[in-house]
Amino acid sequence: MNxxxxxxxxxxxxxxxxxxxxxxKNPNPKVKNVIYICLDGGMSHIDSFxxxxxxxxxxxxxxxxxxxxxxxIGHRLPKLAQTMDKICIIRSMHSKTGxxxxxxxxxxxxxxxxxxxxxxxxxxWVSHLKDRDREIPxxxxxxxxxxxxxxxxxPRIKSPLPIVDPNAGLRNxxxxxxxxxxxxxxxxxxxxxxxxxxxxVKEYSDFYDDTIKFLKSKDLELFDLSKExxxxxxxxxxxxxxxxxxxxxxxxxxxxxxxxxxxGGWDTHVDNFTKLDSKLKELDDALSALILDLESEGxxxxxxxxxxxxxxxxxxxxxxxxxxxxxxxxxxxMIGAGVNGGTVIGESDKKAINVTSKPYTxxxxxxxxxxxxxxxxxEEHFSPTGRPFTVAQKGQVMKEIxx
Numbered sequence: 221m222n223x224x225x226x227x228x229x230x231x232x233x234x235x236x237x238x239x240x241x242x243x244x245k246n247p248n249p250k251v252k253n254v255i256y257i258c259l260d261g262g263m264s265h266i267d268s269f270x271x272x273x274x275x276x277x278x279x280x281x282x283x284x285x286x287x288x289x290x291x292x293i294g295h296r297l298p299k300l301a302q303t304m305d306k307i308c309i310i311r312s313m314h315s316k317t318g319x320x321x322x323x324x325x326x327x328x329x330x331x332x333x334x335x336x337x338x339x340x341x342x343x344x345w346v347s348h349l350k351d352r353d354r355e356i357p358x359x360x361x362x363x364x365x366x367x368x369x370x371x372x373x374x375p376r377i378k379s380p381l382p383i384v385d386p387n388a389g390l391r392n393x394x395x396x397x398x399x400x401x402x403x404x405x406x407x408x409x410x411x412x413x414x415x416x417x418x419x420x421v422k423e424y425s426d427f428y429d430d431t432i433k434f435l436k437s438k439d440l441e442l443f444d445l446s447k448e449x450x451x452x453x454x455x456x457x458x459x460x461x462x463x464x465x466x467x468x469x470x471x472x473x474x475x476x477x478x479x480x481x482x483x484g485g486w487d488t489h490v491d492n493f494t495k496l497d498s499k500l501k502e503l504d505d506a507l508s509a510l511i512l513d514l515e516s517e518g519x520x521x522x523x524x525x526x527x528x529x530x531x532x533x534x535x536x537x538x539x540x541x542x543x544x545x546x547x548x549x550x551x552x553x554m555i556g557a558g559v560n561g562g563t564v565i566g567e568s569d570k571k572a573i574n575v576t577s578k579p580y581t582x583x584x585x586x587x588x589x590x591x592x593x594x595x596x597x598x599e600e601h602f603s604p605t606g607r608p609f610t611v612a613q614k615g616q617v618m619k620e621i622x623x
Contacts, residue, residue, distance in 0.1 A: 249594030250558035252522040254478045255468045255510070256342065256589070258327055259503070261320065261486030262550075264533035264543050266572045267294050267496050268503075269551040270311045277535040277571050280493040288562040296500035299508035305562040306511050306520070308554045308621050312566020312575040315531055315547040315582065320487070321367065323530035323547070328480075329369050330583040330612040337603065340372035341380070342586050343478040345611045348378045349595050350477060356439045357381040358477040362464040365482065373603040380480065386460065386467040389443035442474040443467070452513075457505035465506040469513050472523055477593075486529060489542040511555060525555040526589050528582055535571045549575050552585055558592040560623045583615030591617045 266272055267281040271294045283292040286304035293301055293309075300307070317323045322333050329339035340348070347359040348371075361368065361380035370379035383389065441447060445467060456462035461483040468479040483502075488495050507527070514520040532550030533543030549568045555561070566578035587597050590611045597617065600608040 246591055246594045246596075249592060250522070251524040251589075251592040251594075252557075253472050253476065253519075253524070254343075254346065254589060254593060255465075255472070255523065255525045256478065256480045257465075257507075257525065257527040258324065258480065258482050259486045259527065259529040260324055260482055260484040261488075262323075262530040262533060262545055263486045263499075264488060264492060264496065265311070265549065265551040265568075266533065266535060266543070267492070268297060268500060269293050269309045269553070270549075270568055270572055272535070272570065272572050274535075274571055276537075279537050281496075291562070291564055294500070296496060297504045299504045303508050303511045306515070306555055307561055308559050308563045308565060310552045310554065310565045310580055310585070310618070310621070311568055312578045312580055313528070313532075313550045313552050313582070313585070314575050314579055315550075318531060318545045318547040320530055324367070325369060327528055327530070327582050329372065330586045330615060331609075337605075337607070338369050338372040339609070340374045340378070341369050341480070342589065342612070343380055343480050344371040344374050344378045345590065346478045346593055346595065348374050349611070350593060352477070356442075356474060356476065360468075360471055360476055360479050362386055362467060362479065362481045363460055363483060364480065368482075380478075383443065383467065386463040387445060389445060389467070390440060439474050442470050442476075445470070452509075455505070456509040457502055459502045459506065461502045462506040462509070465510040466513075469510055469519075472514065472519055473517070488533060489538065489544055490540040492533065492537070492542045494541075514556070520556045522557050524557045524559065524589065524592055525553070526585065527553040527555075528585060532572070535573055546573075549573060552580075552582075554585075554588070554618075554621055558623060559621055563621065565618070565621055578620075580618060581615060583613045584618050585615070587612035587615035588618045588621065592622075 266277060271281055271283045271292060272278050282295045284295045284298060284301055285292055286301040288304045291304055315323065317326055325333040328341040331339040343359040352358055359380040360383060362383045363386065364382055445453065445463060448466060453463065453466060456466040464481045468481055471479050485499055511520065514523055529550060531545055531547035534546045538544060549572055566580065567576055568574065569576050590597050595611055597611050600610055602608055
């Protein structure tokens with residue numbers, strides 16, 4: 221990524237209308253940092269965290285025990301089975317959205333995609349309402365797409381710093397003498413027109429000041445995976461998800477507040493079981509390594525990992541040995557700070573068709589994340605058109621998972 225593209229990508233995020241800031245009602249949050257993982261395409265709950273005994277439903281998936289008595293998951297996740305004491309499985313997620321684009325938008329924002337308004341992503345809400353004056357961005361998006369809602373109607377500077385490829389990190393991003401000279405000239409030109417009449421000019425100026433601080437920061441090394449031990453890189457898996465999780469762990473050591481990891485390839489209409497042999501191994505390697513790595517460095521006590529997906533997959537196996545979209549029931553995970561590990565919340569019926577107890581939505585999941593980082597989830601914030609919004613819409617904090 222060259223310097224011009226980098227600065228332009230940040231500049232495009234610098235402007236927007238300000239929403240009202242709120243104070244946190246959770247005055248002593250247990251969570252300092254969040255890693256938010258979205259498995260795009262729709263992970264099969266039946267073949268991962270909610271396996272069944274019914275022969276017509278389970279297909280080529282068997283149950284295995286975990287290191288917590290009474291919990292069983294799919295056999296393609298043996299490493300996660302041995303870290304289950306750190307994990308809370310929510311088996312009662314449900315949605316009315318069965319198309320990928322709207323489901324992925326809902327996951328990031330907790331709102332349905334309607335009209336012309338773009339709602340802020342959860343990471344942008346956290347960055348905005350927990351604003352910190354730092355040299356380094358407080359919201360990073362790893363392997364995201366152009367369809368990501370980013371900051372929505374919040375100031376665009378609260379959009380995430382995009383890392384397209386975790387292996388590449390931030391390449392060729394350094395401040396040099398010529399850049400400093402050009403920005404100095406720009407500031408001198410702006411000086412005469414920064415006023416109440418032209419507040420956007422000041423926002424540009426402040427943004428460029430922040431950009432220069434970042435370009436000169438020693439924390440740029442956090443984005444360089446070549447600094448890692450090759451054995452550790454192998455432990456996470458040489459996949460985008462694996463290296464994305466390792467990069468997220470490095471960013472946690474730099475106290476970046478919110479890291480979102482997107483990972484595609486989970487849409488298994490055809491050859492569900494063959495595809496999951498590789499995709500679930502990616503997840504098993506990456507997530508188990510992340511959990512153990514954070515724990516070994518004492519970071520899991522302050523870090524929350526949240527994992528969700530578009531929706532579940534149908535219990536019925538189709539003629540192409542695949543599973544189709546099934547929003548009525550799916551699974552999500554919460555791991556680490558503030559969460560009761562070694563637990564299962566909610567359940568589905570014997571065929572994994574419907575939720576039978578403790579139904580939750582992604583708005584509930586996201587509101588719980590926001591609560592744990594100390595955001596006032598009840599306070600209203602206003603879009604530029606004066607419409608009121610709350611973080612995670614009307615979701616409920618999932619109190620039973622909290623420790």
